[in-house]
Each structure stands twice: as structure tokens, then as C-alpha cells.
Amino acid sequence: MKKPQLLAILVLAALLAAGVAAGLWHADSHARQFRELPSARPSSTFPLGTDDLGRDRLARLLYATRLSLLLAPAAALIATLLAALAGGTAGYFGGWWDNCIVRAIDLMLSLPWLFLLLAARALLPLNAPPVASLVMTYGLLAVLGWAGPARVIRAGTRHLRESDFALQASAEGCSELRIFSRHLIPNLKPVLLAQLWTTIPVFILAEANLGLLGLSASEPFPTWGNLLRELQNPFSIRPVTLAPLAVVMISVACFKLATPPQEQHS
Amino acid sequence: MRKIVKTLAPRIGTLAATALAGGLLTAFLVRVSPGFDVDERQLDPRLSEASRHALQQEHAVNRNVLGFYTHRLERIVLHGDLGTSSSLNRPISQLFRERLPVTAQIMAIGIAGGWTLAFALALPAVMCRSRVVRGMAGLFHQALLCLPAAALALIVFDLGGPVRALVALVICPRVFEYVRNLLAEAYAQPHILTARAKGLAGARIFARHVLPSVAPQLLALAGVSVSIAFGAAIPVEALCDLPGIGQLAWRAAIARDLPLLVAITFLVIVVTQVCNAASDWAGFRRRQA
DSSP states (O other): OHHHHHHHHHHHHHHHHHHHHHHHHHHHHHTTTTTOOOOOOOSSSSTTOTTTTTTTTTHHHHHHHHHHHHHHHHHHHHHHHHHHHHHHHHHHHHHHHHHHHHHHHHHHHSSOOHHHHHHHHHOOOSSOOOHHHHHHHHHHHHHHHHHHHHHHHHHHHHHHTHHHHHHHHHTTTTOHHHHHIIIIIIHHHHHHHHHHHHHHHHHHEEEHHHHHOSSOOOTTSHHHHHHHEEEGSSSGOSTOOOOOOOOHHHHHHHHHHOOOOOOOOO | OOOHHHHHHHHHHHHHHHHHHHHHHHHHHHHSSTTTOOGGGGGTTTSHHHHHHHHHHHHHHSSSSHHHHHHHHHHHIIIIIOOOOOTTOHHHHHHHHHHHHHOOOOOOOHHHHHHHHHHHHHHHHHHHHHHHHHHHHHHHHHHHHHHHHHHHHHHHHTTTGGGGHHHHHHHHHHHHHHHHHHHHHHHHHHHHHHHHTTTHHHHHHHIIIHHHHHHHHHHHHHHHHHHHHHHHHHHHHHHOOSSSSHHHHHHHHTTTHHHHHHHHHHHHHHHHHHHHHHHHHHHHHHHOO
């Protein structure tokens, strides 16, 4: 592992640890309102001050960090598995199934990602309980985010299917299922891993955009997107209100740095 | 001519099939979404029983997705009628006429600005041997890639910046990396190295030798940038209160306006597919030339 990659993973681990530790220390600190201290300036008690409802900005930021750093990779994992299923089988079996999957990928990719998310998220209840809205937001990312990775995985599978070892296994009488499960999938691991790492920052940014448009998890759950909504008030742009944006940027940059290099398949 | 028709016919067929499938998928998703049958107007105590019944009947027409979709297609194809928005209560074609110029302007400025900025960053990054210049260009593009488009829109809006040019900052980093790699490959070609060694002017080398060799790939990317530009226009228009198609899409999605959502999906798929096909075609012609 190269030094920048290692550094990026360490930073992400530190952010996640801070989020988890803060949650263990004060489970409800993100929702607690100090009504006598709305919009308080940074102090030793509240290092990032409080928002207009008197909630501790740092506690909310740490809670949002924990949620995003756990849920975005989980959603990316589901999307990658769906992509592996669709792209892998299409690339391996070919024929009409491949045609169907390619058309479905084309359809998904012909719509701008944010438009697709916006339309699909708005079809789900917008006044759902906070936990349900959180699950819906990340579930939607997982279900809709498979098309891009599927295209790469399909190309990788086609490349491997025509490789010498697969042809030899086939010539020696290996069943298709065995070739697929014992020979192709282990060799696809680097592609799958790269797609997983590539998808996580895309999902983090998508959640942030949805949150700013009011379509992410509902209050009182703080997500990075919800915290960024403070920027909608032009008078609230201060270094402390830009802290969530800085954390989003650092996390996305770290995920991009930590992404393993991909092999190119034509 | 026959060759052109042979090449274009499958593309047009695919385009039409994708647009139809996209519209049907949207209509189906809206139909199965929770709360589809609920119309808040029905809760108005001033309405009589007959008015409530009429509202229910309005929704009943849309319950059969396939029926709704076929009927809608028929009206579009035969009468050029896109229907009426249920949330804004206005003809969709009128809404499109009013809002398309705004979005077209935002996208045009964004695409032109994004490409210009990407070239302005990529050329020094390729030509200059200084690590500082390369590092700065790389850092700038990575920083833009890590910023959510909506946050960028809000900050520029709050600071009173040029919001109509914001899409350029979203397109630039996505184009930059590709342009930089293509230019680096082109500048490493033996005939360009020879031209540089013989002392040809940089602008002449770029215009006569580099640009023609990378044009097909760049044209292919130009089609994709239309889709990126529309995606970026949504938060920009919604958050900066610009009355374009992006804002309309956001409002339609929140109001669950089925006719409007289907019409916008149609429009977006057709525009992106046509742009992709046109850029592919232009690239293909360029390669042949």
C-alpha cells in the first residue's frame, strides 16, 4: 500500500472513530437543545457553537460523520453486489440477457444521476419518520447506483471469460457454474473492490446534494447534507458553518485517494 | 447515403426505445409510490361531495399506468400535446417554452466555460515541466470534484457570485482529467515531438497537430457533458431560484406531478441521447476523415 493511500485510510478511520466515540459518550447529544443558547458563538463548551435551535454543532457533525461513514459504504456495497450480479452474469452468459442488461444500463446512465435520485426520492414519503427516511435515502442510492459499476464489471467479466485459464477450464470439462464461481469471481475481486471504493464518494456527494434540496433524512437526524442546509441562510456563512463542508471534502478526497487502481478492459 | 441511413437507423431505434422505456419506468414508479392517490385538495372542507368525486375520478384515469402512458404517447405524437401539469395547473408545453431558454443558457455557459477552464488547466499541466504547476492544476480539479454541486451553488449564491456560470465549475473537473490524459498522449507522439524540436510555435502545434488527433475522443466526451450539465443545473436552479427545467423537475418531483415528471424524463432522455449520438457521429466522421 502506498503512503497516500495509507494516510487516507488512517484519516477515514480517525473520522469514524471520532463519530462512534462521540455517539457512545452522549447518545442524544445531537438532538439536545440548549434553548437559552441559540446561535451561540464557538466556546470551550461548544467548540463549533450552536445552531439556531441551540443544538451543539460539533455533536451533530460527529453524529452525521458516523452515519455517513457507515451508511455510504453499506449502500455502496449493496450497489456493487447488484452490479456484480447484473454485470457479471451479463458478461459471462452473453446473448439476450446481456442485451437486456446493456439496455437497462444505457437507460439508467442516460438520465443524469441527480435527476434520477431526485425523482425516485420524491416518490417515497417525504414526511416519513427519521430512521425510515434515512434508510430510504441510502437504500435508494444502493438500488439506483448499480449501473455505472455494472458496465465496468461486465467488461471485466467478458475479458476474463475469453482468457486462457477460463478456456482451459472449459476445455477440461468444468461446468459453467464452477468456472464462474471458482475462476472468474476470485479474479474479479480487484475490479469489484475498485468499484466499491469509487462508488462511496459518489454516494456521499449525492446524499449531500439531496440533503441540501431537502430530500435526505428528516430532522432531527443530522446527515452531512442536512447540516449543509445552514448555508441557505446567507448570514450564517462563517468558518464554523463551513465545517461540515470541510469534513465532506476531506472524506471524499480520502476515499478517492484510497481507491485501488483499476485495470482497463476494453 | 445508404451507409449513413444504415448507421443512423439502429441509433435512432435505440434512442426511441430508451426514451419510451424511460417514460414508462417513470410512470410506473410514480404509480407505485406511496400516497399516489392522495390529493390534498380532497381535504379542503369547502369542497362539495361532487367536487371530491371529480378529483377522485381525475386520479382514477392515471391508475392504469399502461393506459395512462399509451394515452399520453398518442396525444404527444398525434397532437403534439404534452398534457397539463397537475401541480401548477398549466400546459406542460407552455412551461417548457418558458423555462427551456433559461436552462439552455445555463447549460451552454456551463459547458463552454467548463471546457475552456479544463483546457486552460490541462495545457499548462501537460506542457509545463514544473511540478508546482501540475500540482496546482491537480489540486484545483480534485477540490472541485470533492465539492457537492448544491453546496457550491449555495456558497456562490450567498456571496453574490455569477450563479449562471456555476455549472462550469461542475463540468471542468470531470473534463479536465480526460483532456489532460489525451493531451499528454498526443504531445508524446513522435511527429509532435519532432515539430517541437524543429521549433514550431506552440499554438500552431496545438491547432494543426494536437487538436485534430484528439478531436474524436473529445467529441465523444462533449455528448456526456450535456448530461453532467443538466444534473448540475438542477441544484443550481432549485437553490438559486432560477426558473429553468431543473427547478421544474425539482418541483414536479416534490409535488408528485405525474404528467410533468414523465414529460421531463422524456425530454431529458431524448436530449442526452441525441447529444450522445451526435457527438459519437461527429467523432466517427472525424476518425474517417
